[in-house]
Every structure is written in C-alpha cells, then in structure tokens.
Amino acid sequence: MTAVLRLSRLYFLGKVRQQVHLATLFLGVILFMLPAYVNAFSLGVNAFEKISKDFGLTLIHYFGIGLSILLASSSIPNDIEKRSVYPILARPLNRSQYITAHYLATVAISAMSFFFLAGCLCLSMSALTKAWELNVFTVVFASFLQAAIVSAICIAFSTFAGSSLAATLGTVVFLLGSLPGALMRFFLAGKGGSNLMLIVATLLKATLPNLSIFALKEPILSGQALPSNYLGSLSAYAIGWIAFSILFATVLFNRRDL
Amino acid sequence: MSTAAVKFESVKKTYKSRQGRIEALKGLDLVIPEGQIFGFAGPNGAGKSTSIKILVGLIRPDEGAVTVFGHPSGSKAAKSLIGFLPEVTLYHEFMSAKELLAIHATLSGIPANEIAGKCEEALERVGLSDRVNYRLKEFSKGMKQRFGIAQAIVGNPKLLVLDELTSGLDPKAQAELLTLLTELKAQGLTIFFSSHHLREIEKICDSVAIIHQGTLRTSGTLDEVLGEDVTVSLKVMTKDGQEPKGELAQWRRDSDGGFLTIIKKSETLALIQSLEGQVERIHNLETRRQSLEEIFHRMTPKEEAEKS
Numbered sequence: 072m073t074a075v076l077r078l079s080r081l082y083f084l085g086k087v088r089q090q091v092h093l094a095t096l097f098l099g100v101i102l103f104m105l106p107a108y109v110n111a112f113s114l115g116v117n118a119f120e121k122i123s124k125d126f127g128l129t130l131i132h133y134f135g136i137g138l139s140i141l142l143a144s145s146s147i148p149n150d151i152e153k154r155s156v157y158p159i160l161a162r163p164l165n166r167s168q169y170i171t172a173h174y175l176a177t178v179a180i181s182a183m184s185f186f187f188l189a190g191c192l193c194l195s196m197s198a199l200t201k202a203w204e205l206n207v208f209t210v211v212f213a214s215f216l217q218a219a220i221v222s223a224i225c226i227a228f229s230t231f232a233g234s235s236l237a238a239t240l241g242t243v244v245f246l247l248g249s250l251p252g253a254l255m256r257f258f259l260a261g262k263g264g265s266n267l268m269l270i271v272a273t274l275l276k277a278t279l280p281n282l283s284i285f286a287l288k289e290p291i292l293s294g295q296a297l298p299s300n301y302l303g304s305l306s307a308y309a310i311g312w313i314a315f316s317i318l319f320a321t322v323l324f325n326r327r328d329l
Numbered sequence: 330m331s332t333a334a335v336k337f338e339s340v341k342k343t344y345k346s347r348q349g350r351i352e353a354l355k356g357l358d359l360v361i362p363e364g365q366i367f368g369f370a371g372p373n374g375a376g377k378s379t380s381i382k383i384l385v386g387l388i389r390p391d392e393g394a395v396t397v398f399g400h401p402s403g404s405k406a407a408k409s410l411i412g413f414l415p416e417v418t419l420y421h422e423f424m425s426a427k428e429l430l431a432i433h434a435t436l437s438g439i440p441a442n443e444i445a446g447k448c449e450e451a452l453e454r455v456g457l458s459d460r461v462n463y464r465l466k467e468f469s470k471g472m473k474q475r476f477g478i479a480q481a482i483v484g485n486p487k488l489l490v491l492d493e494l495t496s497g498l499d500p501k502a503q504a505e506l507l508t509l510l511t512e513l514k515a516q517g518l519t520i521f522f523s524s525h526h527l528r529e530i531e532k533i534c535d536s537v538a539i540i541h542q543g544t545l546r547t548s549g550t551l552d553e554v555l556g557e558d559v560t561v562s563l564k565v566m567t568k569d570g571q572e573p574k575g576e577l578a579q580w581r582r583d584s585d586g587g588f589l590t591i592i593k594k595s596e597t598l599a600l601i602q603s604l605e606g607q608v609e610r611i612h613n614l615e616t617r618r619q620s621l622e623e624i625f626h627r628m629t630p631k632e633e634a635e636k637s
Binding site: 073074077078080081084085088153154155157158159160161162163164328329 | 409413420432437
C-alpha cells in the first residue's frame with residue numbers, strides 16, 4: 072500500500088505541474104463573483120439565490136467531470152509515451168497497483184477541484200443570504216462521486232486506447248449514463264426511431280452505470296429532503312463501479328505489451 | 330564455472346502490425362553468466378529491445394522461457410533482482426534526485442527506515458552525492474544517465490539491465506559511465522549492456538552476443554567471439570639483408586630494408602624459433618585481431634536486412 076501511495080503522490084504532483092489548478096482557481100473566482108453579479112441584475116426580483124446556485128452547481132459539475140475525463144484518459148498513455156512507465160513496471164509491482172496509483176492521483180485532483188469550487192460558491196452565497204449554504208456540498212459530493220466513476224472508466228479505456236479515444240469513450244459513457252432512461256426511450260421510440268436502436272440503447276443503459284441517480288441539484292434546490300442514507304447508498308454504488316472498472320482495467324493492462 | 334544469471338530458451342515473439350505479422354524473436358537461446366558485463370549488440374530492429382522487455386517483464390514471450398537467476402521473467406522474484414535503465418526515459422523532472430529515488434526504493438520493497446540511507450548510497454556510487462536535492466530538470470544528460478543508474482541500483486539488484494546507456498553522450502561522459510560500470514561489476518553485479526557502440530562493448534564486456542533479425546548470430550566470451558581471427562604482425566631485420574628462410578611465413582620487404590609478415594597468433598612461437606640465427610633483431614611485433622565492428626558487419630549484412 073505504501074508503494075501505491077508514494078506512486079500516486081508522484082502522479083498527483085505531476086498533474087499539479089500541468090497547472091490544471093489554474094483553471095480551477097479561475098472558475099473559483101467566477102463562482103465567488105457570481106451571486107453578487109446575478110443579484111445586481113435581478114432588479115428586485117428575489118430569485119438570485121436559486122439562479123446563482125443552479126448556474127454555479129452546473130458549472131462545477133461539468134467542469135469537474137470534464138477535468139476528470141481529461142486527466143484520467145491521459146494519465147497512463149502519457150506515462151507510456153514518455154517511457155517513464157518502464158523503470159516503474161520493471162520493479163516488483165503489480166499492474167493493478169500501478170493503475171490504482173494513477174486513479175488515486177486523478178481522483179485527488181478532482182476532489183480538490185470539486186470541493187474548492189463548492190467552498191467558493193458556498194462562501195459567496197452565504198455572504199449574501201447571511202446563512203450557511205451547506206447544501207451546496209451535498210450536490211457537489213454527488214457530482215464528485217459521478218466524476219470518480221467516470222475517471223475509473225476512462226482509466227480502463229486508456230489501458231488499451233490512446234488518450235483521445237479514451238476521453239471520447241469516457242464522454243460517451245458519461246452522456247449515456249447521465250441520461251435518464253425514460254428520456255432516452257421517449258426520443259428513440261418516437262417518430263423515426265427504430266426498435267433496434269431502442270433495444271441497443273436500453274441494453275447499453277442497463278450495462279453502463281446509472282449516473283442520473285447522482286443528479287441531486289434539482290431536488291436540493293427545490294427543497295426536497297433526501298432519504299436518509301441516500302448519500303451512503305450513492306457512495307456504495309460508486310465504490311462498486313470504481314472497483315469493477317479498476318479490476319477491468321487491470322485485466323486489460325495485464326495483457327498489454329509495453 | 331559461473332552460474333547463469335539469465336537464460337533465454339527458444340524465445341519467440343511476434344507482433345501484429347498494419348503491415349502484417351513481424352517476428353521480432355525467432356527462437357532466441359542465450360545464456361548470460363553471473364558476475365560479468367554482457368554486451369548485447371545488433372542493428373536497429375534486430376530484436377534487442379524486445380529481448381530486454383521480455384527479460385524485465387514488460388512483455389511476455391509467445392513461446393519459450395526466460396529466467397533470471399532461476400526465476401521466470403516477469404515474476405516478482407525475478408523483478409526484485411533486476412535494476413533497469415531504459416533507452417530513453419523522461420523522468421519526472423520536477424522532483425529532486427533524492428525524492429524520486431526514494432519512490433523507486435519504495436517500489437523495490439526497501440523498508441522505510443532504510444530508504445534514506447539507500448538513496449544516499451546509490452547517489453554516492455554514481456557520483457551524484459553533491460546533487461541530492463537538485464531537481465532532475467537541472468541535470469545534464471550525462472547526469473540524468475547517472476541518475477538512471479542510481480534508480481536502477483537503489484533496489485539492491487543482482488542484475489543491471491542497461492539499454493543504450495551512453496547513447497547521445499559526449500565522449501567524456503561515455504568514458505565516465507563505462508568506468509562506473511566496471512566499478513559496479515567489481516562490486517558483484519551482473520550487467521546486461523545493450524549498445525550500438527561496439528567499441529564500448531569491446532572495451533568493457535566480458536562476453537557478447539550479436540543478434541540480427543530475431544536470431545542469435547554469435548555469442549560467447551569476447552575472446553571466443555574475436556579469438557579465431559587473432560593475427561600477429563612481425564617485422565624483422567636479418568643479418569645478411571636477405572629474406573628469412575623457412576615455409577612458416579610469407580615475407581615482404583619493407584622500405585627500410587626490414588621484412589614484414591602477418592601470421593596466425595598460434596604460429597608465432599614456432600616462427601620466432603625458426604628465425605634463430607637469421608635475425609639481427611625483431612623490429613616490431615604487434616597483435617592484431619578483427620574488431621567486433623568487423624564481425625558485427627559480417628554477421629549483420631545489410632542486403633539480408635533489406636530482403637526481410
């Protein structure tokens with residue numbers, strides 16, 4: 072375990088050197104200013120809170136997912152391209168440990184981005200509403216879990232594909248997984264839709280992780296109470312998919328000639 | 330008789346590419362004795378890198394087996410005995426030499442309380458003890474190669490695998506690294522040294538193998554590989570100024586009145602004995618043997634490579 076943690080620290084620092092945190096900082100500044108900006112143009116209509124939260128959380132969600140896809144898809148292919156993988160995998164180290172180290176580094180960067188941005192939004196909202204807006208963190212935590220699953224899937228793809236293909240496949244999984252099943256059936260079974268497409272889409276939907284269950288923004292913003300232990304169930308679901316993806320990645324990577 | 334550090338037994342490896350199947354190794358058999366510096370030569374595409382990758386467990390052979398001190402290559406036991414320096418590696422240059430070395434030591438299974446000492450020792454052995462806290466991006470190419478050797482030896486390996494160690498270095502840096510290798514050999518390490526620089530191999534290696542188109546062309550100790558072609562060049566001044574008598578050699582008169590011949594090394598003693606009484610003095614006696622480079626060119630003909 073020490074080896075995995077030291078290796079993941081190395082990859083984490085490598086990603087920090089790519090200066091992705093600058094994009095996070097930039098977005099953080101926007102989120103700091105967003106509620107005040109929206110408030111200034113609300114012309115007395117007291118809706119700035121909902122608009123700011125909605126817009127801010129959407130920004131955080133898509134930025135975080137995009138960042139995770141980019142980092143996870145490029146991590147292993149870059150290492151192979153630079154050949155820095157050779158002296159590492161020539162050591163008495165399992166390939167599963169190597170993949171896990173890359174995954175942990177990616178997730179650590181994602182977590183930092185997600186929670187830093189959530190903090191920025193929470194602080195700026197709280198300053199205007201004069202109350203702690205901590206429910207922002209609940210929504211962002213669910214988005215982070217979603218990003219963690221997508222990262223694991225992207226890493227699995229990147230064990231046999233280049234970074235661009237892995238990122239594309241990861242994006243497809245994210246889009247299909249996020250789309251509610253009913254919505255997909257509505258479009259595909261509508262005019263011009265074929266039964267075959269519907270079957271394929273339904274099968275894909277059943278095979279891929281259901282990411283729509285992580286969309287907590289609407290229920291939280293509309294003041295709905297989440298069932299008790301809902302976040303716990305979400306976490307367990309995410310951990311299951313992450314473990315499966317890392318295992319799948321290991322099986323694929325073990326077969327690969329480097 | 331030394332034991333085998335590495336054994337390749339009928340190793341075959343084929344790659345699939347858009348142009349079809351490429352047979353990188355066609356049944357390679359090779360034994361590398363323990364405690365030696367072993368030179369591995371061959372033209373580009375001969376199968377050197379494939380052999381090295383199989384040896385260090387980065388790829389698996391399609392057929393045959395490779396063992397490292399009796400353990401199957403790719404196994405944890407085999408990997409823990411190997412220190413590997415790949416041909417071109419971009420290290421994580423934002424880290425200091427000590428930090429990165431500590432990570433490699435951890436990955437090699439060195440206990441946490443010994444890591445700092447092992448790192449200092451490895452850097453000292455490669456002459457980088459004054460650069461411990463420097464970032465790798467501040468290192469010259471020669472220093473990076475030295476660091477590469479440090480990362481290879483930090484895990485206490487018994488076998489060092491070095492792929493094109495001196496490639497792209499200036500002559501001084503090359504000479505320094507070769508000296509370092511002989512020092513490491515003296516400390517008991519077996520060194521597997523792949524290089525395009527045949528003079529380097531000739532200079533420091535105890536045994537050598539030449540591979541071409543996935544098959545072994547020759548292997549053995551340097552003397553075995555070069556030995557058959559050793560010749561002696563002898564120049565004598567005769568007492569009477571006439572050509573020496575006898576059938577052991579063909580003589581040629583030189584411009585200064587001396588007589589010159591080139592004979593096999595094994596015939597030297599007999600020839601010198603036969604010259605007793607005829608010769609005023611031996612002007613010059615030189616041993617000359619075919620260089621590894623000449624043997625390499627003979628064993629790896631270009632037209633053969635072009636046909637394949």
